[in-house]
Amino acid sequence: MKSNQIYIIDFDSTFTQVEALDELAKISLKDDPKQLEISKKIEKITQLAMAGELNFKQSLEQRINLVKANKIHLDKLIEVLKEKISVSFKRNVNFLKDHASQIYIVSNGFKAFIIPIVTEYGILESHVFANTFTYNQQGDIVGFDESNILTESNGKSKLLKKLNLKGDIYMIGDGYNDYEVKAAGLVNKFYAFTENVKRKNVMEKADHITPSLDEFLYLHHMNTTLSYPKNRIKVLLLENIHPSAKVTLEKEGYEVLEHNGAMDAEELKEKIKDISIIGIRSKTQLTEEVLQHAKRLIAVSAFCIGTNQIDLEACAKRGIPVFNAPYSNTRSVVELAIGEIILLLRNVPDKIQQMHLGKWNKSATRSYEIRGKKLGIIGYGNIGAQLSVLAESLGFDVYYYDVIEKLPLGNVTKCDSLKELLQTCEVISLHLDGRPENKNYIDVEQFDQMQEGSVIINLSRGHVVNLEALRENILSGKIIGAAIDVYPEEPKTNNEAFESILKGLPNVILTPHIGGSTLEAQENIAQFVPQKLMDYINTGSTTNSVNFPNLQLPILKDAHRLIHIHYNTPGILAKINELLAKHQINIDGQYLKTNETIGYVITDVNKAYDESIIKELKNLEGTIKFRVLY
């Protein structure tokens, strides 16, 4: 920090997220039937003035006349504005307080609401330059002090000339009038602040675009809350992830790019190069080959359950944690499974088709109730177990088989082998995961073991069932119904055609991988996954990561957090601590967890530390990734 630096900061849409006069109008015109119309007019005038297309004095006059506010509305306005402080200003309150003597608020707004807001953030009242309202005897706002230089065109430049501040002066604002100060040669640099609004003509003129205060502080080596400005974290969301994920991640300050479908390897290799976080669903293949191009990747998020499309080991070796949403869409899959079982046991898919062809075939042949039938669930995980509970309540006699020991819920019966389950049950539902070993798990031999007249449901992964074998067993009549939602090859987007040897078979439900595609599930996922990502970026927590040792970390207080990811070889923790001791660094807290591939060590150290240690920790043999959280 250089003490001769001066920071001039705009208020409306910069210090706060909103234009205060627009907000005042919402309050003062609350009961006016023409409120919407007048508010729109006010916003329009504000925009014209901010874009430099309308003389300021006129715009102020027009707006004040339209707002029709009274002193009593100002208290409410101040309450509203306090809730609308720009997120990055809130985050960097220490910067504002520590540099109060160097910060000035220069605004075409009004002192009556600016001072109560900014002084809470350490800004000196004497450093606030803005307009003042004039009131009549009833306290109505009837005008403003016209002798204030800030009411004139180019008022900010005139004011700064008069103030004659000495030092390197930096202007941060969102409006054209902020840029004018730079044009007049009165500040060293103008930073267009785009966290709340982006004005093209202002951005074009700026020396730098600063999407948040973090970026400004980073450029000036003054960031105290973050090791890296969030706007530099680029997120790529593929496969139609629910829009609320983008909203949340943008609110956090990240730059978020979206793409509708999945990408093939070549496209992905190109696009992933400068991406920090990638969000995918079940289709995008994140292979070793693709990851080699992901030079800036810090985390992967699967906005679904399955992670078989991701090379988890390759991610771990690069120090990239992978997160998923293990619960959010489970209920949706279970509901579809139950619906499909009922339809298949009643032969409904064929009946529907016949009806559409004009054929009335009322008959009970091969139609059954589900009550008392034996349902065999393969893979008794989050979905399998939930299905068992609901199915039992509907009258099924439920059996399950899993490769690991699982707690049987309700009255379900555990089978000791796959064969036992296949021989016992007439309805088979697959809910195992898509690990490579599960390829063709249900093959010719397994179909042979099933009872005549069985029904099979696959809502897990396409490669788990050998489709040739399934087709033959359907054609032979051994399998009397099948519902298939997942396929070894699936179209990348909704524009590609679907091909399968199962098309046209009797009593077969084919669905386009929609087990988890309900609005509820997608919204839940879009809430859950960004939270995990943000926790990881902000605290280092890896709870629910599917390839990283899981560490739930406390929020950092008055300390630096050193995050060290290394190959899991013996002795690294001792070496880290030796280095810390050598530099006489006090450890406030330390957390270590390992898995077969990597070790994850978090060390919270005292605020004052010798920065040369950073380099030494980075160079420690076996280090994969190292970062410091301020």
Ligand SMILES: NC(=O)C1=CN([C@@H]2O[C@H](COP(=O)(O)OP(=O)(O)OC[C@H]3O[C@@H](n4cnc5c(N)ncnc54)[C@H](O)[C@@H]3O)[C@@H](O)[C@H]2O)C=CC1
């Ligand atoms: N169709 C769709 O839209 C959706 C499909 N899925 C698929 O469903 C799968 C299961 O989901 P969850 O229950 O949440 O996963 P989970 O991980 O909780 O359960 C999977 C269970 O399968 C068991 N398992 C794995 N291999 C097995 C084998 N060969 N034989 C027997 N058991 C085996 C595991 O031990 C585990 O208990 C996901 O991995 C995903 O591939 C999940 C959500 C939506």
Ligand SMILES: O=C(O)C(=O)COP(=O)(O)O
């Ligand atoms: O959650 C899963 O594993 C699924 O299969 C759902 O995948 P999707 O998000 O629909 O591509």
